[in-house]
Amino acid sequence: MPHSAFRTSRTTRIGAAAWIVAVVQFLVVQLVVEAGWRTPYSWAENNISDLGNVSCRMWDDSRPRYVCSPLHDVMNAGFAVHGVLLFVGMLLAGACWGRGGISATSRILLAIGAGGWVLVGLVPADVDENLHVGGALLIMGLGNLGLLLTGFSSRSSLFGGLRSVTLSIAVVAVLAAGMFFGQHDPGIGMGGLERIAACALDAWTLVMALAILRARRPDTAREMTSGMCEKALS
Numbered sequence: 001m002p003h004s005a006f007r008t009s010r011t012t013r014i015g016a017a018a019w020i021v022a023v024v025q026f027l028v029v030q031l032v033v034e035a036g037w038r039t040p041y042s043w044a045e046n047n048i049s050d051l052g053n054v055s056c057r058m059w060d061d062s063r064p065r066y067v068c069s070p071l072h073d074v075m076n077a078g079f080a081v082h083g084v085l086l087f088v089g090m091l092l093a094g095a096c097w098g099r100g101g102i103s104a105t106s107r108i109l110l111a112i113g114a115g116g117w118v119l120v121g122l123v124p125a126d127v128d129e130n131l132h133v134g135g136a137l138l139i140m141g142l143g144n145l146g147l148l149l150t151g152f153s154s155r156s157s158l159f160g161g162l163r164s165v166t167l168s169i170a171v172v173a174v175l176a177a178g179m180f181f182g183q184h185d186p187g188i189g190m191g192g193l194e195r196i197a198a199c200a201l202d203a204w205t206l207v208m209a210l211a212i213l214r215a216r217r218p219d220t221a222r223e224m225t226s227g228m229c230e231k232a233l234s
Contacts, residue, residue, distance in 0.1 A: 012229045119138065
């Protein structure tokens with residue numbers, strides 16, 4: 001469905017902007033923190049969480065590797081900010097899911113997933129591994145399930161009109177998450193697999209943010225701040 005068939009309010013557009021900032025800052029923070037490593041850091045072999053570990057030592061019995069991240073505080077702040085901005089975007093752009101139980105449930109699951117990013121930032125893996133893994137499960141488990149459900153939002157909504165895009169990203173995210181937690185490396189490294197499972201939502205939010213920003217602006221001052229994300233009448 002053409003994006004121009006919808007009108008989006010200022011509130012919704014602010015939500016879209018929050019998503020874009022969330023994704024950009026998260027990428028930049030990873031690159032900055034990685035640059036602070038004195039030992040090689042691999043996006044294929046290292047977990048994202050390695051960037052936030054507070055101690056310098058051998059880590060992870062299943063895949064032993066030396067982890068030392070001098071800028072771990074920056075990374076952990078980046079995790080938390082990422083989650084907060086994702087949640088803000090979901091709150092402000094909520095009308096784009098449309099109405100109905102599926103849309104409401106998907107938003108709740110995605111919000112819980114966003115909370116998972118805050119949790120992994122507050123509790124680094126080498127401080128409390130169980131809590132940290134719990135946060136990862138919220139992100140890659142419930143969060144990706146919420147993304148999958150979003151693919152079944154009403155076709156009359158903006159996001160429902162982009163169902164094929166959402167479902168394509170969601171299926172890849174769910175499969176990657178299953179393979180990651182099952183420790184089945186398809187040849188891209190466990191770190192690469194984790195990035196697909198954890199950051200597929202980021203790719204989706206960028207696509208949806210652009211769709212929101214490309215939609216028509218509302219016609220009246222009241223509509224500018226109403227949280228609207230609906231079909232235009234003309």
